Amino acid sequence: MIVDTTSWDEPAVIAAAQRGNLEAFNALVLHYQTQAYNLAYHLLGDPAAADDASQEAFVSAYRALDKFRGGSFRAWLLRIVSNACYDEMRRLRRRPAISWDDFGELDEEANPHLASHDESPEQLAQQNELRVLLERMIARLPEDQRLVLVLVDQMGFSYEEVAETMRVRLGTVKSRLARARQRMQTWLQEERELLPSRYRLGISE
Numbered sequence: 001m002i003v004d005t006t007s008w009d010e011p012a013v014i015a016a017a018q019r020g021n022l023e024a025f026n027a028l029v030l031h032y033q034t035q036a037y038n039l040a041y042h043l044l045g046d047p048a049a050a051d052d053a054s055q056e057a058f059v060s061a062y063r064a065l066d067k068f069r070g071g072s073f074r075a076w077l078l079r080i081v082s083n084a085c086y087d088e089m090r091r092l093r094r095r096p097a098i099s100w101d102d103f104g105e106l107d108e109e110a111n112p113h114l115a116s117h118d119e120s121p122e123q124l125a126q127q128n129e130l131r132v133l134l135e136r137m138i139a140r141l142p143e144d145q146r147l148v149l150v151l152v153d154q155m156g157f158s159y160e161e162v163a164e165t166m167r168v169r170l171g172t173v174k175s176r177l178a179r180a181r182q183r184m185q186t187w188l189q190e191e192r193e194l195l196p197s198r199y200r201l202g203i204s205e
Contacts, residue, residue, distance in 0.1 A: 014073060018065045025065070029058050032074065035155065036081045042150045043085040043143075053088050057081040075157075075164040082147055082165070089143070137187045145180035152177055 008031070016024035036057060040050035057080045068076055138146065144166070151157040151165065152173075162173045 010073060014065075014068065017062075018068070025062055028073075028077075032077055033058075035074065036077065039078055039081050039150065039155065040085050042154060043082065043147065044088060045139075049088060050085075053084045054081060057084040060084065072161055072164055075161050078151075079165045079167065086143065133191060134184075137184060140187070141180055141183060145176050145183070148173055148176045149180045 010031075013024045013027050017028060033054065036054040037050055040053040040057070041047065044050050044053060057077070061077055061080050064080070138149075141149065147166065148162055151162045152159070157165070159170055159173050159177075163170045166173070168176075
């Protein structure tokens with residue numbers, strides 16, 4: 001099978017890869033490698049570790065292709081990526097750290113006080129101060145809540161895709177996301193005085 005890169009027929013590419021076509025599997029790697037790496041980086045917080053974990057996940061995916069029975073291939077693959085990351089976390093016995101620069105903005109509806117669209121030097125400096133604080137907070141989240149927050153708020157997964165990725169019920173996804181956001185709100189309130197002044201207005205006492 002010669003993979004046509006000008007059009008993307010994922011079911012056909014997957015079927016070919018399952019029949020042992022290495023070119024087809026390589027096409028899947030190219031199509032999803034950025035998402036796989038980004039998720040690994042968000043969970044591990046280290047470029048080298050993220051690269052290792054995402055590569056290991058693709059090797060595992062290749063070996064397990066015959067077990068894929070349809071549905072969202074992205075969800076299936078990123079579940080393998082997240083499992084590889086958790087294995088790495090357990091191996092290193094450390095808590096992961098996330099760069100808030102790469103994590104992106106929290107959902108503005110859930111955290112309206114974090115919404116900012118100004119880019120003056122002073123405001124950028126304040127945003128950097130905020131990121132330092134947020135990095136410490138995000139590292140404190142339980143792993144399952146951190147994963148939901150990354151998948152929904154950063155990677156744009158629907159609740160249904162997250163449920164499939166994590167193999168949990170839809171209600172579990174929503175409750176974990178709600179708890180993650182509430183924890184962030186609570187910690188922001190507790191450390192309100194450490195926030196740059198422009199971010200304090202939206203946080204109630």
